[in-house]
Amino acid sequence: MVATREGQQMANANKARLSDSAKAEIDAWLTKYPQEQRRSAVIPALHIAQDENKGWLTTQLMDDVADHLQIPRVSVYEVSTFYSMYDLEKVGTHKVCVCTNLSCMLSDSDAVVARLKEKLKIDFNETTADGKFTLREVECLGACVNAPVMLLDRTYHEKLTPEKVDKILGELE
Amino acid sequence: MKIEIEIDGKKLQVEQNSMIIEAADNAGITVPRFCYHKKLSIAANCRMCLVDVEKSRKPLPACATPVTEGMVVRTRSKLALEAQKSVMEFLLVNHPLDCPICDQGGQCELQDIALGYGADASRYDQGKRSVADKNLGSLIATDMTRCIHCTRCVRFGTEIAGITEMGSIGRGESTEIGTYVEKSLSSEMSANIIDLCPVGALTNKPFRFRARAWEVLQARGVSAHDCVGSNLHIHHRRNKIMRVVPKENEAINETWISDRDRFSCEGLHSEDRVTTPMIKRHGQWEQVDWQTALHVAVEGLQTIAQTQSPSHIGALASSNATLEELYLLQKLMRGIGTNNVDHRVRQSDFHYQQATALMPTLPVAIADIEQQDLIIYIGGHPQFEQPLINHRIRKARDNGATVIMINPVDLKHNFDVSDKLIVANPLLPRALTAICRALSEQNPDAKTSAQELLQSVTADDKHQQLAKQLLAADNSLILLGAIAQHHQQGGLLHGLATLMASLGNSRVGLLTPGANATGAWFAGAIPHRGPAGLNVAKPGLDVKRMWESQLPAYLLLNLEPEHDCANSQRALKALHNADLVICVTPYKTAAMEQYADVILPMAPFTETSGTFINIEGKWQSFTAAVTAQGESRPAWKVLRVLGNLLELDGFNYVASTEITDELQALTANINSDQQINKWRYPSQLPAVNNGIERITYWPIYRSDNVVRRSVPLQNTPISDAPVIAMSQTLAEELTLKAGEDVVVSQVDTSITLPVKIDNRIAGNVVYIPAGFAETAALYESFGSVNIERK
Numbered sequence: 001m002v003a004t005r006e007g008q009q010m011a012n013a014n015k016a017r018l019s020d021s022a023k024a025e026i027d028a029w030l031t032k033y034p035q036e037q038r039r040s041a042v043i044p045a046l047h048i049a050q051d052e053n054k055g056w057l058t059t060q061l062m063d064d065v066a067d068h069l070q071i072p073r074v075s076v077y078e079v080s081t082f083y084s085m086y087d088l089e090k091v092g093t094h095k096v097c098v099c100t101n102l103s104c105m106l107s108d109s110d111a112v113v114a115r116l117k118e119k120l121k122i123d124f125n126e127t128t129a130d131g132k133f134t135l136r137e138v139e140c141l142g143a144c145v146n147a148p149v150m151l152l153d154r155t156y157h158e159k160l161t162p163e164k165v166d167k168i169l170g171e172l173e
Numbered sequence: 174m175k176i177e178i179e180i181d182g183k184k185l186q187v188e189q190n191s192m193i194i195e196a197a198d199n200a201g202i203t204v205p206r207f208c209y210h211k212k213l214s215i216a217a218n219c220r221m222c223l224v225d226v227e228k229s230r231k232p233l234p235a236c237a238t239p240v241t242e243g244m245v246v247r248t249r250s251k252l253a254l255e256a257q258k259s260v261m262e263f264l265l266v267n268h269p270l271d272c273p274i275c276d277q278g279g280q281c282e283l284q285d286i287a288l289g290y291g292a293d294a295s296r297y298d299q300g301k302r303s304v305a306d307k308n309l310g311s312l313i314a315t316d317m318t319r320c321i322h323c324t325r326c327v328r329f330g331t332e333i334a335g336i337t338e339m340g341s342i343g344r345g346e347s348t349e350i351g352t353y354v355e356k357s358l359s360s361e362m363s364a365n366i367i368d369l370c371p372v373g374a375l376t377n378k379p380f381r382f383r384a385r386a387w388e389v390l391q392a393r394g395v396s397a398h399d400c401v402g403s404n405l406h407i408h409h410r411r412n413k414i415m416r417v418v419p420k421e422n423e424a425i426n427e428t429w430i431s432d433r434d435r436f437s438c439e440g441l442h443s444e445d446r447v448t449t450p451m452i453k454r455h456g457q458w459e460q461v462d463w464q465t466a467l468h469v470a471v472e473g474l475q476t477i478a479q480t481q482s483p484s485h486i487g488a489l490a491s492s493n494a495t496l497e498e499l500y501l502l503q504k505l506m507r508g509i510g511t512n513n514v515d516h517r518v519r520q521s522d523f524h525y526q527q528a529t530a531l532m533p534t535l536p537v538a539i540a541d542i543e544q545q546d547l548i549i550y551i552g553g554h555p556q557f558e559q560p561l562i563n564h565r566i567r568k569a570r571d572n573g574a575t576v577i578m579i580n581p582v583d584l585k586h587n588f589d590v591s592d593k594l595i596v597a598n599p600l601l602p603r604a605l606t607a608i609c610r611a612l613s614e615q616n617p618d619a620k621t622s623a624q625e626l627l628q629s630v631t632a633d634d635k636h637q638q639l640a641k642q643l644l645a646a647d648n649s650l651i652l653l654g655a656i657a658q659h660h661q662q663g664g665l666l667h668g669l670a671t672l673m674a675s676l677g678n679s680r681v682g683l684l685t686p687g688a689n690a691t692g693a694w695f696a697g698a699i700p701h702r703g704p705a706g707l708n709v710a711k712p713g714l715d716v717k718r719m720w721e722s723q724l725p726a727y728l729l730l731n732l733e734p735e736h737d738c739a740n741s742q743r744a745l746k747a748l749h750n751a752d753l754v755i756c757v758t759p760y761k762t763a764a765m766e767q768y769a770d771v772i773l774p775m776a777p778f779t780e781t782s783g784t785f786i787n788i789e790g791k792w793q794s795f796t797a798a799v800t801a802q803g804e805s806r807p808a809w810k811v812l813r814v815l816g817n818l819l820e821l822d823g824f825n826y827v828a829s830t831e832i833t834d835e836l837q838a839l840t841a842n843i844n845s846d847q848q849i850n851k852w853r854y855p856s857q858l859p860a861v862n863n864g865i866e867r868i869t870y871w872p873i874y875r876s877d878n879v880v881r882r883s884v885p886l887q888n889t890p891i892s893d894a895p896v897i898a899m900s901q902t903l904a905e906e907l908t909l910k911a912g913e914d915v916v917v918s919q920v921d922t923s924i925t926l927p928v929k930i931d932n933r934i935a936g937n938v939v940y941i942p943a944g945f946a947e948t949a950a951l952y953e954s955f956g957s958v959n960i961e962r963k
C-alpha cells in the first residue's frame with residue numbers, strides 16, 4: 001500500500017503537527033524500552049499520533065514521530081503501511097473492521113459483510129458520504145472461537161449475524 | 174576456529190561461525206541466491222539458497238544456516254534441486270517474463286538463475302501484479318514490477334550508505350520497495366544498489382537502453398577523482414565509454430564505488446571537449462594542426478626563456494594528472510631551467526613545505542582504518558571528499574572506535590560522531606595547540622621543541638579530555654581533511670597535527686584532494702623538491718607566488734584555474750596579464766578562451782595510459798580504455814613532444830610505461846631523511862583577524878573538470894546551487910535574512926549570492942563553495958570578506 005496521489009494531497013492539506021502532549025505521552029512510552037532501542041516505541045507513538053488526528057495519519061505526523069524518535073522517516077512509513085490498524089487516508093468517525101479470514105469465512109462472514117455494505121451503502125475501504133463510517137476488511141482478529149468477528153473502533157463484536165449488525169449500527173445512529 | 178564439514182562430497186575446513194553459503198563460496202561451490210550478499214546483513218527472505226542438509230527433514234537456507242562439525246550438505250541433490258526449482262517458480266509468479274525489453278537482460282541474476290535452476294516453462298497463467306515505478310533521482314532508473322523484494326537495496330542504505338531512504342512499504346502481496354514519499358536518493362554511494370539489485374528493478378539511468386551487456390568491452394580503470402584510487406571496470410562500445418562499474422578490490426574499494434566515480438564518465442563527451450589544437454591569432458581562435466600549435470607554444474616558451482628568464486615561466490597541474498604527466502611536466506620545466514612547477518592549487522599556506530615528508534601518505538593501509546580504536550578527523554567532510562575513506566571510518570565506528578571531529582562547521586556525518594570540538598575557523602590552530610599542550614601535560618615523557626608555543630596557550634577541560642582519549646587509545650589515527658589542508662594556516666595545522674601525533678603516540682595522515690597528489694609529490698611536481706624528493710638548489714615559486722608574481726608565461730595541465738584554484742581571481746588576473754598561456758586540457762571554458770593563447774587537447778583519464786599513487790602509497794597503472802577523441806592526445810605524449818621540440822634531454826619515450834619504469838627506478842634513491850617530518854614550530858600563534866572570514870569548500874560534484882560536466886551528478890539532491898552560509902547570529906549582526914541576495918566582496922571584486930542560515934558554522938565565518946562560475950570572481954579561499962546588503 002503506497003500513498004496515492006490524492007491521499008498525499010489530502011495529507012498535505014491536513015496541516016496537523018504532533019502536539020506537545022502527544023510528545024510527552026510518547027516520551028512516557030520511551031522509558032519502557034532500552035535507550036538504544038528508541039524505535040521500539042514507534043507502534044505506540046503512531047497510535048498516539050493517529051488518535052490525536054481523528055483516526056488517521058498524515059505524512060507530516062509520521063515524519064514528526066520519526067523525528068521525535070530520532071529514527072529514519074522511512075522506518076516509520078514501513079510500520080504504518082504494514083499494520084492495518086493505521087490509516088493513511090481520512091477515515092469516518094467509526095472504523096468498522098470486519099474479519100473475512102478462514103474461521104470467520106466458514107462461519108459466514110459473507111452474510112455479515114453483505115449486510116454491512118448494504119446498510120452503509122459503501123464498499124470496502126470506503127467512507128460513507130456523511131463521514132460517519134469507514135468499512136475495512138481485515139485478517140484474523142484473533143477471536144476465532146467466536147467467529148464471525150468485527151472490530152468497531154475499539155470494541156470486539158463476536159458471533160455476528162446480519163441482525164446483530166443491524167442492531168449494532170442502529171445503536172450508533 | 175576451524176571445523177570440518179562436507180559439501181557435495183568435498184571435505185572442507187571452515188570457520189566455525191560461518192554460514193553454509195560462505196563455506197560453499199570459499200570452496201568455489203555455487204549456491205544460487207538473491208538476498209544474500211557478503212557485504213550485507215543476512216535477511217534470508219528469498220529462499221533461493223535452499224540446500225539439502227543431512228539429518229534435516231527440510232531443505233535449509235544456506236545463507237542463514239551456520240555450519241556445524243561434521244555437517245553434510247548437498248547443493249545438487251534431488252531434494253535441493255526440487256526446492257530450488259520451486260522457489261524459482263514462486264519468484265517468477267509476479268515477475269514479468271519479458272527479458273528482451275528489460276535493461277538488465279543479459280546481466281541479470283534472476284535470468285541466470287532461472288535458466289540454471291528453474292523450470293522450462295511457466296505454469297502460472299493468472300494475472301501478474303504490477304507496481305508503479307518510483308523516481309529515485311537522476312542516477313537510478315526503476316522498474317519496480319521487476320522487484321523480487323530481496324531487500325538488498327534497503328539493507329545497503331542502512332548498513333553501508335548510513336542513510337535509510339528505501340524501505341519495504343506495505344505487507345504481503347502488496348509489499349513494495351520504495352521511499353514512500355517521492356524522494357531522490359541523497360547518498361554519495363547510492364548507485365551501488367544498481368549493482369546489488371539482482372533483477373532489473375534498479376538500473377543505471379544515464380546508461381539505460383544505451384547498450385547491452387554483451388556488446389560492451391571491459392577495460393580496467395582507476396578512479397580519477399579522489400585519493401582512494403577505487404578500481405573500476407570501464408565498459409565501452411565502438412570507442413565510446415558507456416558506463417563505469419566497480420572492480421572488486423577488498424583492500425581499496427571492496428565491492429563499492431562512489432557515485433562520482435560511476436557517473437563522472439557522463440562528463441567525458443560534453444560539448445566543450447576540445448578535440449583539435451587551437452591557437453589565438455589576433456584575438457581570434459583558430460583550429461590548427463598539432464605541428465602549428467606546438468610550434469607556437471614552443472616558440473613562445475623559448476622567447477620568454479631567452480629574452481627574459483626561464484624563471485618567468487610557471488607550470489601548474491591538476492592533482493588528477495597522472496604520475497607520468499606530472500613527471501614529464503616537471504622534467505620539462507626543470508629542463509628549461511626553472512623549478513616553477515606545482516600542483517597544490519587549492520592550498521593557501523606554503524610556509525612549512527620543507528618540513529613535510531617526501532609525499533603525503535596514510536600511516537596505515539586504507540583497509541586498516543576500520544581497525545583503529547580512535548580517529549581524530551580535523552577540518553573537512555570525509556563523506557563528500559573521499560566517500561570510501563569515510564566508509565572505512567564509518568566501519569571503524571561500527572566496530573566500536575571513538576571518532577572525534579574537530580571542525581569549524583558542525584557538519585553532518587553518516588555515522589554518530591563520538592565527540593567533537595567545533596571552533597571558529599581562525600581559531601583552529603589555537604585549538605590544536607591547546608590539545609598539544611594538554612597532551613604534553615598528561616604525557617610529560619614526550620619531548621617537544623614546541624614548548625614555547627605550547628606555553629602560549631591554555632588548555633581547557635575539553636582539550637584535556639580529548640588529549641586523555643588520544644593517550645588512552647592503542648591504535649589511533651589523526652586525519653586532516655580539505656579544510657585543514659586548504660586553511661590559511663594549513664601548513665601550521667599539518668605541523669600541529671604532527672605534534673599531536675608525536676605527543677599522543679599517534680600517527681597522522683593527509684587526505685589529499687584529487688586522485689594523485691601523492692604521485693605529484695613523488696614525481697616532483699612541487700617547486701622545492703625534485704622527483705623522489707631530490708633536493709633542488711633553489712626552490713621555484715609555489716602556486717600562490719606564481720599567481721602573485723604575475724608571470725609572463727603559464728603552462729597549465731588539466732586545470733581550470735577559475736574553478737580549481739584557491740585564489741581564483743588572483744589566478745585569472747595573472748593569466749589575463751600573461752603574454753603566453755598554454756593550456757593542455759580536455760575541455761575549454763569561457764574564461765580559458767579569454768586568457769589562453771594555445772589550447773592543446775589532452776585525453777582524459779579513460780583515454781590515456783598512466784599511473785595514480787593512492788593515499789596509501791599504492792601505485793596503480795592503467796591503460797587507455799578507448800582511443801583519444803578526435804585529435805586529442807594523451808598528455809604525456811604532448812609533453813614528450815614539447816620536450817623534443819625544446820631540444821631537452823631525456824624525452825625519447827615510446828610508451829608511457831617507460832616513464833613509469835624510470836620513476837620506479839627512482840624509488841631506490843629516496844632520500845630517507847625526507848621520509849621524516851621536520852617541523853620547526855613558531856613560538857607564538859599568528860594573530861587572529863576579527864573580521865568576517867571565508868571558508869571555501871569544493872562540493873563533491875564540483876571537484877574537477879570531468880565531474881563538473883556530468884549532468885546526472887549535477888542533478889542530484891547533494892548538488893546545491895552556490896549560497897553563502899552563515900550562522901543566525903552573524904546574519905542578525907549583519908541584519909540579513911535567509912534567502913536574501915547579498916554582495917560578497919574581496920579586495921576589488923564582488924559577487925552576489927543568496928544567504929543561507931546554517932547554525933552549524935562557528936563564529937564570524939561564512940561558508941562559500943568553489944568550483945562554480947558564480948564564485949570564481951573571489952580572491953583568497955580562506956581570508957577576509959566583506960558582506961553587504963544588495
Ligand code: SF4
Nearest residue numbers: 320321323324326370
Ligand atoms: S529493488 Fe532490487 S535490490 Fe531492491 S528489493 Fe527489489 S529486487 Fe531487491
Ligand code: FES
Nearest residue numbers: 099101104140141
Ligand atoms: S479468522 Fe476471523 S477472527 Fe480469526
Ligand code: FES
Nearest residue numbers: 208217219220236
Ligand atoms: S539467499 Fe538465502 S534466503 Fe535469500
